[in-house]
Amino acid sequence: MDSVKNYINENKDRFIAELIELLKMPSISADAAYSQDMLNTADAVKNALEKAGCDKVEICETPGYPIVYGEKTIDPALPTVLVYGHYDVQPADPIELWESDPFEPVIKKTDIHPDGAIFARGACDDKGQMFMHVKALEYMVKNNVLPCNVKFMIEGEEEIGSGSLSWFVKNNHEKLKNDIILISDTSMLANDTPSITTGLRGLSYVEVEVTGANRDLHSGLYGGAVANPINVLTKMIASLHDENNRITIPHFYDKVEELSQAERDEMAKAPFSLEAYKKALDIDEVYGEKGYTTTERASIRPTLDVNGIWGGYTGQGAKTVIPSKAYAKISMRLVPNQDNHEITELFTKHFESIAPAGVRVKVTPHHGGQGYVTPTDTPAYQAAVKACQASFGKEPIPVRSGGSIPIVALFEEELGSKSILLGFGLDSDAIHSPNEHYGIFNFLKGIETIPWFYHYFVNK
Amino acid sequence: MDSVKNYINENKDRFIAELIELLKMPSISADAAYSQDMLNTADAVKNALEKAGCDKVEICETPGYPIVYGEKTIDPALPTVLVYGHYDVQPADPIELWESDPFEPVIKKTDIHPDGAIFARGACDDKGQMFMHVKALEYMVKNNVLPCNVKFMIEGEEEIGSGSLSWFVKNNHEKLKNDIILISDTSMLANDTPSITTGLRGLSYVEVEVTGANRDLHSGLYGGAVANPINVLTKMIASLHDENNRITIPHFYDKVEELSQAERDEMAKAPFSLEAYKKALDIDEVYGEKGYTTTERASIRPTLDVNGIWGGYTGQGAKTVIPSKAYAKISMRLVPNQDNHEITELFTKHFESIAPAGVRVKVTPHHGGQGYVTPTDTPAYQAAVKACQASFGKEPIPVRSGGSIPIVALFEEELGSKSILLGFGLDSDAIHSPNEHYGIFNFLKGIETIPWFYHYFVNK
Numbered sequence: 022m023d024s025v026k027n028y029i030n031e032n033k034d035r036f037i038a039e040l041i042e043l044l045k046m047p048s049i050s051a052d053a054a055y056s057q058d059m060l061n062t063a064d065a066v067k068n069a070l071e072k073a074g075c076d077k078v079e080i081c082e083t084p085g086y087p088i089v090y091g092e093k094t095i096d097p098a099l100p101t102v103l104v105y106g107h108y109d110v111q112p113a114d115p116i117e118l119w120e121s122d123p124f125e126p127v128i129k130k131t132d133i134h135p136d137g138a139i140f141a142r143g144a145c146d147d148k149g150q151m152f153m154h155v156k157a158l159e160y161m162v163k164n165n166v167l168p169c170n171v172k173f174m175i176e177g178e179e180e181i182g183s184g185s186l187s188w189f190v191k192n193n194h195e196k197l198k199n200d201i202i203l204i205s206d207t208s209m210l211a212n213d214t215p216s217i218t219t220g221l222r223g224l225s226y227v228e229v230e231v232t233g234a235n236r237d238l239h240s241g242l243y244g245g246a247v248a249n250p251i252n253v254l255t256k257m258i259a260s261l262h263d264e265n266n267r268i269t270i271p272h273f274y275d276k277v278e279e280l281s282q283a284e285r286d287e288m289a290k291a292p293f294s295l296e297a298y299k300k301a302l303d304i305d306e307v308y309g310e311k312g313y314t315t316t317e318r319a320s321i322r323p324t325l326d327v328n329g330i331w332g333g334y335t336g337q338g339a340k341t342v343i344p345s346k347a348y349a350k351i352s353m354r355l356v357p358n359q360d361n362h363e364i365t366e367l368f369t370k371h372f373e374s375i376a377p378a379g380v381r382v383k384v385t386p387h388h389g390g391q392g393y394v395t396p397t398d399t400p401a402y403q404a405a406v407k408a409c410q411a412s413f414g415k416e417p418i419p420v421r422s423g424g425s426i427p428i429v430a431l432f433e434e435e436l437g438s439k440s441i442l443l444g445f446g447l448d449s450d451a452i453h454s455p456n457e458h459y460g461i462f463n464f465l466k467g468i469e470t471i472p473w474f475y476h477y478f479v480n481k
Numbered sequence: 482m483d484s485v486k487n488y489i490n491e492n493k494d495r496f497i498a499e500l501i502e503l504l505k506m507p508s509i510s511a512d513a514a515y516s517q518d519m520l521n522t523a524d525a526v527k528n529a530l531e532k533a534g535c536d537k538v539e540i541c542e543t544p545g546y547p548i549v550y551g552e553k554t555i556d557p558a559l560p561t562v563l564v565y566g567h568y569d570v571q572p573a574d575p576i577e578l579w580e581s582d583p584f585e586p587v588i589k590k591t592d593i594h595p596d597g598a599i600f601a602r603g604a605c606d607d608k609g610q611m612f613m614h615v616k617a618l619e620y621m622v623k624n625n626v627l628p629c630n631v632k633f634m635i636e637g638e639e640e641i642g643s644g645s646l647s648w649f650v651k652n653n654h655e656k657l658k659n660d661i662i663l664i665s666d667t668s669m670l671a672n673d674t675p676s677i678t679t680g681l682r683g684l685s686y687v688e689v690e691v692t693g694a695n696r697d698l699h700s701g702l703y704g705g706a707v708a709n710p711i712n713v714l715t716k717m718i719a720s721l722h723d724e725n726n727r728i729t730i731p732h733f734y735d736k737v738e739e740l741s742q743a744e745r746d747e748m749a750k751a752p753f754s755l756e757a758y759k760k761a762l763d764i765d766e767v768y769g770e771k772g773y774t775t776t777e778r779a780s781i782r783p784t785l786d787v788n789g790i791w792g793g794y795t796g797q798g799a800k801t802v803i804p805s806k807a808y809a810k811i812s813m814r815l816v817p818n819q820d821n822h823e824i825t826e827l828f829t830k831h832f833e834s835i836a837p838a839g840v841r842v843k844v845t846p847h848h849g850g851q852g853y854v855t856p857t858d859t860p861a862y863q864a865a866v867k868a869c870q871a872s873f874g875k876e877p878i879p880v881r882s883g884g885s886i887p888i889v890a891l892f893e894e895e896l897g898s899k900s901i902l903l904g905f906g907l908d909s910d911a912i913h914s915p916n917e918h919y920g921i922f923n924f925l926k927g928i929e930t931i932p933w934f935y936h937y938f939v940n941k
Contacts, residue, residue, distance in 0.1 A: 051798030112800055115697070181798050208702070222701060226799045235763035237575070237914040241682060241884030242668070244814050245784030246775045248768035251809075252718065252787050259719035262712070303695035306838035308708035315706045324705030327712050328802050329793035334810060338511030338641050339686045339847040340572055341812055341885075342788050342913050349711075350794060352801055354704050378766035387799040424701030425801075453802050454697040 025472050028160045029465050036468065037128075037139070037461065039069070040152050043108075044126045044141040050086060050109035050181045059177055062108045063087045066151075066175050073155045074162030075173065083185035086177030090196070093162065094170045100479060101170040103199035103438065105428070106151030106206065107179035110143035111453045118455035133212070133449055134460040145459035146452035150205035150445060151175060153467035161472050168479040172199060176428075179206075182226070182388020183428045190428075190435045201401040201478065202432050205467060207422050207444030212462055214292060215409040217402070218442035220320065220421035221429060223355030223392035225365045226328075229372060230383040231257070231347045238343040248379035250347040251332045257375055257382075258349060261325055265311035268325050268353075270371045276358040280321055288316060291418050301449060320421035324354045350387070354423060361389035361427070390427015395442060400481050405441050408473035412466060443474065485932050488620045489925050496928065497588075497599070497921065499529070500612050503568075504586045504601040510546060510569035510641045519637055522568045523547045526611075526635050533615045534622030535633065543645035546637030550656070553622065554630045560939060561630040563659035563898065565888070566611030566666065567639035570603035571913045578915035593672070593909055594920040605919035606912035610665035610905060611635060613927035621932050628939040632659060636888075639666075642686070642848020643888045650888075650895045661861040661938060662892050665927060667882050667904030672922055674752060675869040677862070678902035680780065680881035681889060683815030683852035685825045686788075689832060690843040691717070691807045698803040708839035710807040711792045717835055717842075718809060721785055725771035728785050728813075730831045736818040740781055748776060751878055761909060780881035784814040810847070814883060821849035821887075850887015855902060860941050865901050868933035872926060903934065 029036075048062035049055040063080055066089045070078045075091035086109065113123040121127045126141035139149065154173070161167035174197065176186040190197060207218040231250040238247065263269050280288070293316050299307065309318035318324075332347030334340035355364055369384040376382040395402060397419055409417040422442070429440045445467040451457045489496070508522035509515040523540055526549045530538045535551035549568065573583035581587045586601035599609065614633070621627035634657065636646040650657060667678040693710040694703070723729050740748070753776050759767065769778035778784075792807030794800035813828065815821055829844040836842040855862060857879055869877040882902070889900045905927040911917045 051800060052796065111802075112794065112796060112798075114794070114796065118696070180800075224701075224801070226801070228799075233762075233764065236578070236911060236916070238762075239884065239913040240784075240786045240788060240812055241684075241814060242882070242908050242912075243762075243779060244786045244812075244883060245782055246767060246769050246779035246883075247762060247764060248766075249786045251790050252722070252785075253768075255715040255718040255787065255790070256722070258712065258715040262716070302693075302698075302703075302707060304693065304707060304839055306708075307706060308713075308837065308839035309706050319703060319706040322705055324700075325712075326700045326704045326709045326803055327715065327793065328700060328800060329795045329804075330711050330715070330807065331791045331795040333787065333789035334572065334574070335789045335791040335808075336512065336572060336574065338572075339688075339810065339812070340511060340640075340788060340913070341684070341686070342571075343786055344789075347790065348795075350799065352700055352704075352799070354701060377768065379764050379768035422701070423704060423706075424699065448702050451696060452702075453699040453800065456696070 022166055022472060022476050024164055025160055025469050028164065029468055033465055036156050040149055040464070041126045041139065043148050043152060044139065044143055045124055047124045048109050048177065049112050050178050051112050059086050059109065063089050063177060066108050069155050070173055073159040081189060083189055085185035088177065088186060088189050089175040091173040092171065093158065093167065095167060099169040100200040101172060101198065102475060102478065103172045103174060103197060103202045104154045105202055105204045106154065106175045107147045107177065108151065108175050109177045109180050110148070111180050113142050115455060120456055133447065134462065136461045138458040138460045140456055140458040142457055144457050145446040145450040146457065147179065147206045149459040149464055150467065153205060153445065153464060154471060156468045157471035160468070161475065166472065168475050172197065184388065186428055187431055190431060194436065197436055199436065199438055202438050202440040203474065204426065204440055204442050205444050206426055207424065207442045208446040208448050209444055210292060210418060210420065211447065212460065215413040215415055215417040216420045217405050217417045218422045218444060219395045219397055219419040220357065221393045222423055222425050223359055223361045223390050224352060224425040224427055225355060225361045225368065225389045226352040226387040227365060227368060228348065228350050228385045228387055232345060232381045233343070233379065234345055237345050240341040240343045243343055247343065248377065249343045250380055251344065253377060253380050254332065254347040254349060257372065258327060260375060266309055268323065270367050272367055273364065277323060278357045285317065288421065289314065291316065291420060319423040321356055323356050323359060326352055328352050354425060355392050357392045357394050359392065361391055365389055390425055391430030393429040395439065399439060401439060401441050401478060404474055404477035405443050407477040408470050411473040412470040482626055482932060482936050484624055485620055485929050488624065489928055493925055496616050500609060500924070501586045501599065503608050503612060504599065504603055505584055507584045508569050508637065509572050510638050511572050519546050519569065523549050523637060526568050529615050530633055533619040541649060543649050545645035548637065548646060548649050549635040551633040552631065553618065553627065555627060559629040560660040561632060561658065562935060562938065563632045563634060563657060563662045564614045565662055565664045566614065566635045567607045567637065568611065568635050569637045569640050570606070570608065571640050573602050575915060580916055593907065594922065596921045598918040598920045600916055600918040602917055604917050605906040605910040606917065607639065607666045609919040609924055610927065613665060613905065613924060614931060616928045617931035621935065626932065628935050632657065644848065646888055647891055650891060654896065657896055659896065659898055662898050662900040663934065664886065664900055664902050665904050666886055667884065667902045668906040668908050669904055670752060670878060670880065671907065672920065675873040675875055675877040676880045677865050677877045678882045678904060679855045679857055679879040680817065681853045682883055682885050683819055683821045683850050684812060684885040684887055685815060685821045685828065685849045686812040686847040687825060687828060688808065688810050688845045688847055692805060692841045693803070693839065694805055697805050700801040700803045703803055707803065708837065709803045710840055711804065713837060713840050714792065714807040714809060717832065718787060720835060726769055728783065730827050732827055733824065737783060738817045745777065748881065749774065751776065751880060779883040781816055783816050783819060786812055788812050814885060815852050817852045817854050819852065821851055825849055850885055851890035853889040855899065859899060861899060861901050861938060864934050864937035865903050867937040868930050871933040872930040
């Protein structure tokens with residue numbers, strides 16, 4: 022096992038080159054224009070798993086994009102690790118804010134990444150992190166140190182709600198049977214501060230449409246006399262938070278897990294500099310729910326954010342129109358015990374109820390997922406702790422993340438398995454943003470850490 | 482003068498064909514992509530004025546799009562009518578809602594226009610209405626019944642604030658000297674209910690930009706902890722109206738002209754069916770400032786409407802982003818005595834003041850214009866009344882319009898002239914909307930009425 026460092030040193034240029042090829046493929050699941058690229062990417066992942074040493078790899082058809090499944094069985098009597106990841110990426114827009122082509126990866130040094138980082142859409146989320154597991158498998162197989170069985174399940178719809186994965190998991194309990202699920206799709210605190218994600222927020226994502234008159238109107242002739250769907254939409258959205266930035270949807274907080282002061286004190290020990298945080302974002306002040314710290318607001322508290330809004334004339338110059346329709350995409354991050362279906366229903370009912378006369382409102386659910394909490398007293402979690410100690414020389418800090426991997430709760434429900442969220446990205450990696458990147462250090466450190474996890478998971 | 486009906490009957494097919502050629506030209510002043518089309522349209526207007534009998538026609542250069550100026554002088558001792566119109570049109574979007582190409586005019590019958598209407602961008606606003614004056618001149622010149630001098634001033638920036646016209650008027654007092662300005666860029670109540678517009682609202686149009694963090698953020702990692710510019714923008718815009726739909730900008734109403742109950746009673750006599758209004762727009766209820774009727778809200782009261790809003794992800798599917806920026810285009814319709822510069826300043830100051838910590842706000846004024854009221858006791862207004870009686874067989878009703886022609890107040894200030902707003906469009910003509918159209922009846926009735934105005938203006 023100590024050979025992992027040498028193996029990485031000897032092969033790192035190839036590892037990076039292989040990842041770069043994968044990153045060139047624009048596998049944007051949200052946009053149907055890229056559906057052929059999605060299929061090509063699934064093929065590329067299949068090939069990578071075969072080369073890394075899986076003895077069986079399949080492209081599994083689903084109602085949507087295919088899932089790449091691979092396995093390497095050493096001995097059916099040994100435990101099985103199921104690796105989950107995704108090959109789809111977020112859309113690249115706003116494209117004009119990228120400093121290089123999102124699908125022409127470049128390596129650049131940054132303050133945080135003095136060894137260089139790969140800039141490309143999906144570099145961190147999740148191609149780079151998923152590919153660490155492929156390369157870790159390659160190392161273990163080639164060096165005969167794989168201590169147990171392994172299965173890979175790499176999906177193509179994580180960025181749009183994992184609809185097909187959910188169908189696949191429900192229909193393949195036997196195939197996916199495992200002892201622990203290992204996922205790298207989260208971040209760690211800093212390159213010298215390893216951490217393991219112990220909680221994820223759930224998600225409810227909806228699109229709303231407000232319709233006024235049956236056609237666009239001249240704002241001079243009709244202004245002030247009929248409901249303007251944009252004005253109404255802003256009023257409706259604004260009313261969803263009160264003056265303390267608490268969400269006003271009735272019963273929204275009913276099931277929210279309230280942490281004890283002791284738990285909050287424990288959380289507060291994680292290193293965090295508000296000044297550095299504000300400086301990195303170039304903001305003069307943070308903003309959020311009264312009575313909670315920034316770290317708490319971004320992890321243990323639910324949120325409601327508008328992710329997109331549009332309506333009326335948005336071109337150059339001025340047009341005096343009252344549009345017929347206005348739209349918004351709204352997502353809510355949920356915390357443990359909040360059920361995303363229930364929250365979507367509460368939102369829909371409330372949003373419809375606050376529509377004034379003169380407009381019609383339509384709410385369309387996009388996708389959702391439950392939150393998740395990883396217990397820290399299990400052998401699997403302890404194996405992850407030891408793995409980080411082995412590679413980083415430091416004990417990792419347990420951290421509640423604000424993000425969502427909706428499928429994790431489903432894994433537990435359907436497969437009865439816990440998940441270990443062992444991520445190597447940084448919050449500053451700009452995932453979902455222009456100029457997403459992934460540190461070379463992080464990529465290689467992930468490949469180094471993963472075999473240690475297998476080792477300690479089997480040799481408890 | 483009684484020959485006008487015959488002349489129209491003999492030439493109407495040609496009139497319509499000529500207008501259709503003009504409507505094919507996409508003279509969209511708001512979009513620089515159409516700048517060559519703008520110049521071509523100015524040329525076409527020049528040619529039309531020459532053919533109609535002007536003895537001097539010029540394309541006058543300005544800092545922006547040119548102004549077409551033409552004149553026909555009978556006798557310097559006689560009065561001069563200055564005709565104002567514009568050859569630019571509104572953008573056509575949302576293009577997908579047009580039933581035919583906005584720049585491929587088609588004639589279709591509708592319930593309101595049993596004789597047919599020309600469907601095209603600019604059909605009514607203002608190419609169709611402007612062209613009536615060209616054809617009326619042709620009739621008067623060819624039949625030797627032009628009773629006075631006439632000047633034409635047709636601009637290309639009405640839809641974007643008339644910036645260059647303002648410059649042109651200020652620099653050409655002598656050239657533009659006149660006794661009355663005649664404008665057809667408004668509407669009448671119905672084809673069997675002629676009306677003359679006696680008031681216009683002013684306009685202040687601004688664009689606002691709200692900036693949060695220096696880059697788009699992942700809503701899972703940052704949601705709830707930093708200001709989301711869209712959420713903030715909706716809150717800021719929502720706060721601009723109170724629960725009675727009154728505008729909350731301090732001092733906004735200070736100079737608003739308050740009509741007496743007698744004046745409001747007089748206004749209420751104009752035919753108006755709230756049921757028909759709601760049915761035409763397919764809305765279950767009207768919406769507006771408490772304490773005022775629909776007609777009042779759309780004419781004698783100021784408004785604040787969002788004409789466009791955008792920010793974040795607006796494509797297909799879902800993207801969990803907190804954008805760095807959100808934008809809106811906001812216009813305020815103003816009533817007599819409200820100064821548009823002052824209102825723009827009040828808006829800017831107030832909007833900046835309500836920005837919460839955590840965001841930066843930028844307000845950019847687009848354009849504006851003062852409101853206007855036409856006195857009804859002048860010979861010119863009375864000439865318009867008699868002209869309508871001659872062509873419609875009915876006395877026209879004086880009506881305050883909610884629209885704005887910002888230049889009208891400037892004409893009075895710079896040239897000392899009053900304007901007569903003799904429009905022949907209908908509110909249902911969908912100007913500024915998809916499927917704009919102009920009734921054949923209205924087009925021809927305008928050509929018939931205009932010579933009568935000249936007649937009664939000279940022969941008081």
